[in-house]
Amino acid sequence: MxxxxxxxxxxxxxxxxxxxxxxxxxxxxxxxxxxxxxxxxxxxxxxxxxxxxxxxxxxxxxxxxxxxxxxxxxxxxxxxxxxxxxxxxxxxxxxxxxxxxxxxxxxxxxxxxxxxxxxxxxxxxxxxxxxxxxxxxxxxxxxxxxxxxxxxxxxxxxxxxxxxxxxxxxxxxxxxxxxxxxxxxxxxxxxxxxxxxxxxxxxxxxxxxxxxxxxxxxxxxxxxxxxxxxxxxxxxxxxxxxxxxxxxKTLSVRMERHCDNAERIAEFLDSRPEVSQVLYPGLASHPGHEVAKKQMDRFGAMISVRFAGGEEAARQFCLNTRLICLAESLGGVESLVEHPASMTHQSVNGSQLEVPRDLVRISVGIEDVEDLLADVETALDAIN
Missing domain, CATH: 3.40.640.10 (Type I PLP-dependent aspartate aminotransferase-like (Major domain))
Known part of the structure; x- marks a missing residue:
């Protein structure tokens, strides 16, 4: 590079x-x-x-x-x-x-x-x-x-x-x-x-x-x-x-940690029964995985998750995290979670671009990954 x-x-x-x-x-x-x-x-x-x-x-x-x-x-x-x-x-x-x-x-x-x-x-x-x-x-x-x-x-x-x-x-x-x-x-x-x-x-x-x-x-x-x-x-x-x-000036070192953390969290989410689909280019199951391997150096730090329990489960997950903050935006050193259909992507509701209501977006930060995994696990366990 x-x-x-x-x-x-x-x-x-x-x-x-x-x-x-x-x-x-x-x-x-x-x-x-x-x-x-x-x-x-x-x-x-x-x-x-x-x-x-x-x-x-x-x-x-x-x-x-x-x-x-x-x-x-x-x-x-x-x-x-x-x-x-x-x-x-x-x-x-x-x-x-x-x-x-x-x-x-x-x-x-x-x-x-x-x-x-x-x-x-x-x-x-x-x-x-x-x-x-x-x-x-x-x-x-x-x-x-x-x-x-x-x-x-x-x-x-x-x-x-x-x-x-x-x-x-x-x-x-x-x-x-x-x-x-x-x-x-x-x-x-x-x-x-x-x-x-x-x-x-x-x-x-x-x-x-x-x-x-x-x-x-x-x-x-x-x-x-x-x-x-x-x-x-x-x-x-x-x-x-x-x-x-x-x-x-710190972009390269931050992105390495972002990507390391995201890969671990995506794999963990993919193993959970509450999750119906993990959308992360770093997973071999992702339809764009091979293209991402070709044109990207790593797979990034954004993860979207669809929940087996539908919109209510997605909302509960967003409200149950503690370390991962419920907030819009992305790409900062801190991890953020949001429900796009009711937050950042309200403007596309009812259009050709409508976002699934069971989808949650996670911007994975650079915290200690074990702390993030514990927060994700607690939030998943709390889904009714």
Missing amino acids: TAADNQGFSTASIHAGYEPDSLYGPINTPIYASTTFAQDGLNELRGGYEYTRVANPTITALERTVAALEGGKFGKAFSSGMAATDIVLRILLRPGDHLIFGHDAYGGTYRLIDSVFAEWGVEYSVVDTTDVDAVREAITDRTKVIWLETPTNPNLSVTDIAAVAGIKGSAKLVVDNTFASPYLQRPLALGADVSLHSTTKYLGGHSDVVGGVVVTDDADFDEQLAFYQGGVGPIPSVFDAYLTARGI
């Missing part, structure tokens, strides 16, 4: 994107808490910086770091993952265009497409993207974007990125890489045009910052992203950019 300049991933996560300046030599990226920057003359900018809505050195350092880890040439940071999603779609789509996305995509992405872009005149097709033939059949001469999540939220479906890249034609292939992080998966190397993250999750990693980032090799697309940063203003604060960059 390599990153910028043939450095190892851990090295790049610490050093890529920033070098100590010649004035004071700070090891950490400084927080440039300034809205504006002194100019040496009329429109003579120092280092290319004039106003933080347009660019800021702290934000630039974060963008360069994530681009390096993704193996991309360009990166742009935004105030949230949804802001990044919205801007990418605004650039790539126009009224009358066609979009393809997965039948188990994130509820917030579906809500944005269905309530904003559809009203704007964009048509969309909901497809099982794990079926490459189904994606091929859905492509029309008006298809401008194929939007993938892999693994998906919350069903943990795995799509073959390279296979879809091979049949996309002139459409742009955008991959939401949030669940995997660049430590486990790098979509651009597999043929994607754009890789997108909610940096709120694994990149930040500590449940204390909201943000998004978009990475591409396309200079023209990057210029358009920069225009929307400055022209619309959906930028992260410099403090959020600093926190995200600080989180990235």
